[in-house]
Amino acid sequence: MASADRTVDSADRGPTLKDVARLAEVSRATASRAFADHSSIAAATRMRVLDAARMLGYTLNQPARSLKSGRIGLVGVVLPDLRDPFYAHIAAGIDEVLQDQGFAMIMIMGRGGDQVAAIERLRSHRVGSVIVAPTSTAIISAIRAAKLVAVHVHTTHHSLVSDCVTGYDYEVVRGIAAELITLGHKRLALLLRSPETSATRGRAAGFLSAIDAAPSTVSGRLVAPHTDPRITSWLPHLDGASAVIAGDAGITSRLLQEARNRGVCVPRDLSVVSLGDLDWMTAFDPPISAVDLHPHAMGRHAAETLVARLRGDAPAPPVEIRVLPTVNRRGSIAPFRES
């Protein structure tokens, strides 16, 4: 009955620049200039064109425009998993800036080999730039091959010639470990889950550096199974440690869960510090000490850097922006006591 008004011909693709030009009584070239060129067009003419466009509900056809110009106003974002709040916050930061700057983002989740496939997909959409985490040799060469302008977030790489936004993984972990040692802890553990990146390497190095700087009665254990994160149980790997640094919020919650189930009391039996700070951590009893890595700010910086790079014509040298973490000391750490 009401199906009559359904447009059979799906080629109804809305008004084009030609329509706008006709209504504004100018040539297509002039109409085009009204949208892009900011110089060689009379203000009055441009206004007329813009009015006509509004009247018709015209929208620039970005794909068509990209055909000629190459530019497309689209930025690729390749992140491993949005279910990890760390990356979700990065994504949110990126989105904020990109929207402000008039870009849209093609988001693709993937790690390892998928990352390379993602780059390939971006290439097919003629995306000219990408924000990516984490970094690896594979992704770097894929990006280079695709000639993309890239910004790397959270991790960097020795062979990297692009801009990147990182943290202070080495420093912060070393500092925390030192703090725990000062509190009298003799056996520490660092729990890591991600694949090997500059971040995990930095954390491991910082951890070991703190251990090395301490008396030989202090030992540190590095737990970094590169296996399926979902079946990992952390507690058995602690090896009697009385203080532990958890590599991300997921590890922290899993660890706390195990501790509760097995009657391990935090902080009496175990001091805990989380790398990554979330709302629920302050709700916990005891409140969990956590390092805020400021992933949202990282995302913002990454996007800002990328946009600057896209707009800037002068080939400036790559920069590394480092975001200072905030250490929030709360109840989950305590001086060591013999049990």
Next chain:
Amino acid sequence: MASADRTVDSADRGPTLKDVARLAEVSRATASRAFADHSSIAAATRMRVLDAARMLGYTLNQPARSLKSGRIGLVGVVLPDLRDPFYAHIAAGIDEVLQDQGFAMIMIMGRGGDQVAAIERLRSHRVGSVIVAPTSTAIISAIRAAKLVAVHVHTTHHSLVSDCVTGYDYEVVRGIAAELITLGHKRLALLLRSPETSATRGRAAGFLSAIDAAPSTVSGRLVAPHTDPRITSWLPHLDGASAVIAGDAGITSRLLQEARNRGVCVPRDLSVVSLGDLDWMTAFDPPISAVDLHPHAMGRHAAETLVARLRGDAPAPPVEIRVLPTVNRRGSIAPFRES
């Protein structure tokens, strides 16, 4: 020094179909068919073309393709905030399916008026379809005006003629409220934060329905401030309730934090149920009772529905897919006791 090898002419846009066709010694049309058309091309020819493409490192130019065909292999995703794990999980589910099906997603965060702006932006990229949450009259008419194929997630709308994926907000809240009443609670509260949607309305209705069905000694309080979520304090609004249903994980953690700070003991003084189940809830002491709304599955269903709609030629009637929630009863609920 090393700047000599920098390509001055940025028009270096890689191999085109024409190059592939030449190498494979076929016409451009045939080469094109090798990628799209699955029927009218000889297997041997297609293989030859594909080989040539691989040899040249050729990638389909989606924007150019869209110029003629209208299709572009891009789906818009408009979600309010990825920092909310509920939406992050939806996004993850969507991404999984879309990648499998060869689509990429343009993700734009936004709520309220921003949603409409997002639709406009998608339109300029000639995206033909969108997955969106939450629903509102404004977004519905924007989608209709842009003639997009849409799937709505989590919420519906009476004026909706598109597909949607929803939950059982009414039923689940009613059931939980009834359960709490059975446990002897006389004063309940439902905490909601989102704007008015079918989901929040359903929850409110389910809540009130359970209260109505109970003896008149039972009262329920609906707390739904549509103000800035970040400065909201929930505890003062509880009005002496001994059992509370928290509308999302963020509310839950904030509430638990306040409870701890003010010496309110869960579940002795306050029974808590969270709408939305996250890892950390089982780590809590007591473990938090929570309803898993399965946002990841919702995302998957939404994407699957959309893809089916895009592929299907027959204009099938819109469907509503409802995802059954899972109620995980844990230690944060207890029978009512006089204090």
Next chain:
DNA sequence: CTGTTAGCGCCTTCAT
């Protein structure tokens, strides 16, 4: 099954 022909909507010289 394959080639030919004509644009899709836009931008960019080159004139004027």
Next chain:
DNA sequence: ATGAAGGCGCTAACAG
């Protein structure tokens, strides 16, 4: 400051 013409890379009719 504006118009005319050609082509970006691809696909959809139509022939053959």
